[in-house]
Amino acid sequence: MLYIDSISNGIVIDHIKPGLGAKIFNYLDLDKVDFTVALIINAPSKTYGRKDLIKxxxxxxxxxxxxxxxxxxxxxxxxxxxxxxxxxxxxxPENVEGVVECKNPRCITSTERNIVHKFSLVDKETGSYKCDYCDQLYTWEG
Incomplete structure (x- = not known):
């Protein structure tokens, strides 16, 4: 069994869906920091079977x-x-800004520069969001 030391002071991002740990690691630019970070992929989880986590x-x-x-x-x-x-x-979250981009080629965010992409939650069950500008539906594909 792999053993990863506990940390004294910091943050543990736990219960990440398997496969999303690396995406979150990259999104947070953790490869550029000057302190210890551990990305653990496919760790056993009593609740979910498998999980990723970041220490x-x-x-x-x-x-x-x-x-x-x-x-x-x-x-x-x-x-x-x-x-x-x-x-x-x-x-x-109810609203998301600047994380994903609208895929609708007719959306104003596709034709105008410097417009922040904004989405609003429309369905919690499916995790569906709609573009605030053109109503294009978007679901995160992790």
Whole structure:
């Protein structure tokens, strides 16, 4: 069995859907940091069977709405003195800005520069969002 040390102070992004850990790692630019980070892929999970997780030996600002958009089952554990001091359960955000782009070629975001892509949640069950400008439906394909 692989053993990864616990962290003293930092963040554990837990219960990531298998396969999304690397995408979140890249999205957070964790390959460019100067502190210890561990990306664990396909770890056993009692709840989900398998999961990815990321251990960050440092505190950093995380956009919880975007992480919730990518995978609403994620749990964020804040670690202080090798103990979980805070546990944050994520959910789908009502609005998402600047994370994904509208795929509709007739959308104003496709023809005009410097317009922030904005989406609003329309269905929690399917995780469907609609473009605020053209109503094009979008579902995250992790």
């Amino acid at each position: 960050i030996e440092n505190n950093m600002d995380l956009d919880l709405r975007i992480l919730g958009f990518i995978d609403s089952n994620i749990t964020i554990n804040i670690i202080r003195d090798e103990k979980i001091s805070e546990k944050i359960n994520l959910s789908l």
